[in-house]
Amino acid sequence: MVALVPVAILGCATVNTPASKKRVEAALSAHSSRLTVLTQEQNLHAIQQADVIVLAFKPFKRESVFSAPGVWGAVKGKLIISILAGISTQELAYEPSEKSKTCRIENLEIAAWVFDQVGQSQFITEDNFNISAVLVGCAWFLLLLAIDGLLDAAVAEGVKRPEAQMMAMNAAFGMMKLVPAANHPTLLREKISSLGRGVRSAYTDAIMKEAEKSKSLSRR
Structure with a gap:
């Protein structure tokens, strides 16, 4: 407190x-x-x-x-x-x-x-608090998990980790500048990737399950 x-x-x-x-x-x-x-x-x-x-x-x-x-x-x-x-x-x-x-x-x-x-x-409105808290709380973990995977792949292919980390960090900064500039994440993703259901759906499922867990706290 x-x-x-x-x-x-x-x-x-x-x-x-x-x-x-x-x-x-x-x-x-x-x-x-x-x-x-x-x-x-x-x-x-x-x-x-x-x-x-x-x-x-x-x-x-x-x-x-x-x-x-x-x-x-x-x-x-x-x-x-x-x-x-x-x-x-x-x-x-x-x-x-x-x-x-x-x-x-x-x-x-x-x-x-x-x-x-x-x-x-x-x-935000109170009825959106639980999902918003989960979104903010999980965003770091999910994004860092993705970056960690990118770094491991780069290192496995011979790139030094500090160099790979700098490249990944700059790529992340660039992405974060594009999203607030009225560029919808889906449009950005579709411009640079092929369609499919994999990591995106896994992230969505993880967020929704955590939101339900947060709601259940008030029912205990």
């Missing part, structure tokens, strides 16, 4: 164990003046001090986190940003009888700012 708090503590992260605390502190030592790292026993303290709370833990821990004494009362009225896989905002409601509050534009701007610090945020 990560809590963003005002004035005294600009940022606070709570982690599971003292070992994790040391690891995070070491990794983010350059920001030590703006970040405090606590263990999960201090979740309530972090929440009480925060204006914005980011839920970033495994979905199965949701019950144990929110069942801790004082937590539900502490989060009430604060902006909560959740990246819990398979858990909808409705399932996060701590008072089912209370009507859902409209998400204000300033809250969306805060959420966008948070995620823009580590990437590029993009607004």
Whole structure:
């Protein structure tokens, strides 16, 4: 869990164990003046001090986190940003009888700012969250797997790995520049390859199966 708090503590992260605390502190030592790292026993303290709370833990821990004494009362009225896989905002409601509050534009701007610090945020509807999370999460793995196969083939044919890696990397950069320029991936692929059903369908099947797995998390 990560809590963003005002004035005294600009940022606070709570982690599971003292070992994790040391690891995070070491990794983010350059920001030590703006970040405090606590263990999960201090979740309530972090929440009480925060204006914005980011839920970033495994979905199965949701019950144990929110069942801790004082937590539900502490989060009430604060902006909560959740990246819990398979858990909808409705399932996060701590008072089912209370009507859902409209998400204000300033809250969306805060959420966008948070995620823009580590990437590029993009607004999507909640019903597309699971498949979008899978797409973003699997994209790196699937693309790197493909590149790894290309490198192995090139090396097997006598190309030095650093040289093959540079060529593959430049090819990937070129491809990524073409796709956003209103060039549909299918059109690009058909221009340079023959038709067939193989790797493309395997990628599609993998993404869809992972999306179904993500949805099942909320049904447990």
